[in-house]
Amino acid sequence: MFSSKVRRREFMKQAAAGAVAVSVGPYAARGARAAAAERPNILFCIGDDWGWPAAGAYGDKVVKTPTFDRVAREGVLFNNAYCASPSCTPSRGSLLTGRAVHQLEEGGNLWSTLPKKFAVYPDLLEAAGYTVGLQGKGWGPGNFAISGWTRNPAGPSFPSFAEFFKQAPKDKPFCYFCGTTDPHRPYEKGSGVASGMKLEDVAVPAFWPDTPEVRSDICDYYFEIQRFDGLIGGIMQLLEEAGQLDNTLIVITGDNGMPFPRCKANLYGWGTRQPFAVRWPARVKGGRVVDDFIVLTDLAPTFLEAAGLKPLPEMTGRSILPILLGEKQEGRDRVFLERERHANVREGNKGYPMRGIRTKDFLYIRNLQPHLWPAGDPVKWEDVGPFGDCDGGPTKDVILERRDEPEMKKFFQWCFEKRPAEELYDLAKDPFELNNVAERPEYAEVKKQLRAQLDRWMTETADPRAVNPDDDRWDRYPYRPGGGEKAAKPAGQSAEKKKAKKKN
Template sequence: MKIIYKKPNCLHSLLILLLACWSCSEKKTDLKSPNILFVISDDQSFAHTSFAGSNFANTPAFDRVAREGVYFSNCIAGSPGCAPSRSSIVTGRYPWQNEQSGQHASAWLKKYVPFIDVLDNNGYVTGRTGKGVAPFQYARSPEDSLWRTTDAGGVDHSGIRYKDDKEGIEGYAKGVSGLDYYENFKYFIEHVKKDQPFFFWFGASEPHRAYEKGSWKRMGKKLEDVEVPAFLPDNDEIRGDLLDYAVEIEWFDQHLGKILKYLEDIGELENTIVIVTSDNGKPFPRAKANAYEYGIHVPMAVRYPTAFPGGRIIDAPLSFVDIAPTILEIAGASPEGMMPIAGQSFLNILTSEDNKIKGRVMDYALSGRERHSSSRYQNWGYPQRAIRSKDYLYIWNMKPERWPAGAPQKYDPKDESKLLPMHGIGSDGNYIPQSAYTDIDDCPTKTYLLEHHEDRDIKPYFDLAVAKRPEFELYDIQNDPACLENLVGKAEYIDVEKRLNEALVLELKKTQDPRVVGPDQDVFDTYRRYSHNRNFPSPK
């Protein structure tokens, strides 16, 4: 593990007080305790901040948090899909531990208490703007007696929006959220917080699709600045799509920057722990909804110079299940009332001046997926479990007979006795929207791959995105971040493969993953989906 350390002037006595409160399990009453600002973008891969070296996504606000704080260069999301990943954050549990409350577009059960509720009962005032823990179905009426009523990400106290503009918000790209995240945060501070410490969840909708195609041109971006990952073809269509993605990242970052400045102006920034991350990777083929590097590896930085020595880069893996216990320890709050937490606090890492940190949290991180969208017969998912060390990524595709990106063909929603064409390509050679491989968000990159899938130069990229996969995959992510060369079975990697397999299975058994320990290994496929459903033919 590499730690770049810049010595602080002093360590604040506040953390000593907090740790003392934690050890004696007393409720936190010190109103001078730190505020906590939790910031999460929607669908942003690890590589796409300027701090991480991106030449086409400019993120000065994130860069400041990373530069002045602790940057985790190997943060692994709980899932490559949004709902299960956010579930993992607020419960401190893996998605497979949370029944339907760890699955996309299913119901949130009351028993899965988020850490935010605990903060509410321990001296913090909490609030939210933007996307919370979603998409989930929350209670609609008293009949939904087992379901949670409010968003697990906290209460949205205001809904201040920009005025609609046909040219885009303030001349910006169409497709960004109409919510004014900054103004909603300001409202919370001025009208809700009062004299208590706060926890605030800023959940951006960016860079989730859809984007305004070609918005990058108006925003002054250049095709030549783009770095196209090796699992996608390198041409102007793909580069333009990546630039539109970067435009939305920058909108998110601008709001973060305004919030940081506001906190600074009112004298609260140095008493606020700022945590910035994303829920999963970018919405492109072989990224989001895939347990590959660009699907589960996300940005992560924590700033609190008062007690966390800044200017450090931690390259050991960090897991999303570790966020909840860390925040609870900071707040001096017991997880009483929550379901048993699988993660471990990394507060000792944040306050440490050396690398003498023990425990699983610094050895590897796990991620997993089940159903992402309605993409297969009877809403079946594509179950994956992954374990990520600092150098390797090991993936278990538990149902390799299924299509990883969704079925290549579906029934016509206008006439469900008819099947739409294979790969969603009509007789005119054009892609029919939402007609195939629907675990991949419709986008120019997906359309290009499908419409050119028979071209000799494009077919390899098409296969990487949608073809069936072996049960096990192993990648050297230091040398192959695109996850192109599967090392399973290669003699020189047998020991690595064995070690990661054993560690993965051990943790899945420990956390009672139904896919491994039963009794119903296919229970995840039975959970009701409350979002739009599609109709697919039975697999042969």
């Protein structure tokens, strides 16, 4: 029995020698040399807090995403892609390692570290001959150095794709992680409208009040999405000019839902459902839209398999290459979702543990400590306002400032109030996931089945909370804003109001 560390070392050695490079697809019989010539470039583009359905390809009439729409049109558009956890650090840790968030130890929290023992796909591809690069936000936020990483787990940093591409050897494929802090807050207030967007064209989800401030806030979010889309457009143009576009596997997505109340840091659809499109004309037939359920954890095994490598046995994610190649894959009718500590905004450094399962018809959520506040304690903290798991901004302000008005109470309830131990939403009847039917007798059988599936997944993937739902390890891991450690402390009278930075 090998430990995962030994297996990994052995794998890296073999990968470096080219011995494990030829297990799938058309490369099977041709040997490592031929595979090296044909292996695709891998371009992974990830928006920060960019959630479904904010893209033209999904029918949004206001935000303009020509690059994403092109990739969707010439490739495969996914309707049911989800992040593993609606928080930057665990979502990115999971997609880099291909492992469930609850297996990543401290890496399951925001502003944490990623233990070095967890292999990441950029390292595995580099060992197999790829040239690796990163721009902008890779793994994080957190402190990777304290775990022994000498560079970001997503790869060595470059100022731009052009700089990376210029120095990359022409006879080797590349693996590039294009991160950005768009559309993470803060936003330049009014930037969306100033760019020509019209407030009256914006669709407001049912869980926020429909006010001009909220509509304008949505436009500011759209404005940053458009900037991200333009960035990828520039990279694609460069590849096209170099004649390398068609053998580049391009994936465009976001790491978690939009930074608005009841979205990011929640297991609801607006917190976990992601835009997701893939283009790779050399092997993948374009013009397809698929409903298969996938999770970003599936990316690491997908990239490895596309490069002719075998995913590591400890990866819980599954390659989506069969789906891309038009094959039917079993078990693509559900995803599992989870969350541990996001910001450190509860007494006792507590997070808000949740586990969930989503199918085409239902969303079932288990709130493991329902006595806690889901969006953070209702007190002001040193760096952030009350309910600090929800990023500050005009939409949050409207809901909090007007919470006592009779017609506004429900929005506060949905976005900030405590929640019961179990939630169940009937998605066909309730697309905004507002009517919890977990205690209704007519849903008892459905709830029982979803519960059982969730329990099985937690057990099979060695979730510590399968053994002890009150396991407090994630509350004991340090919170490391800016790399240092910091305990949760309510703001004192003299605490200065600091300007929020793009950091979580």
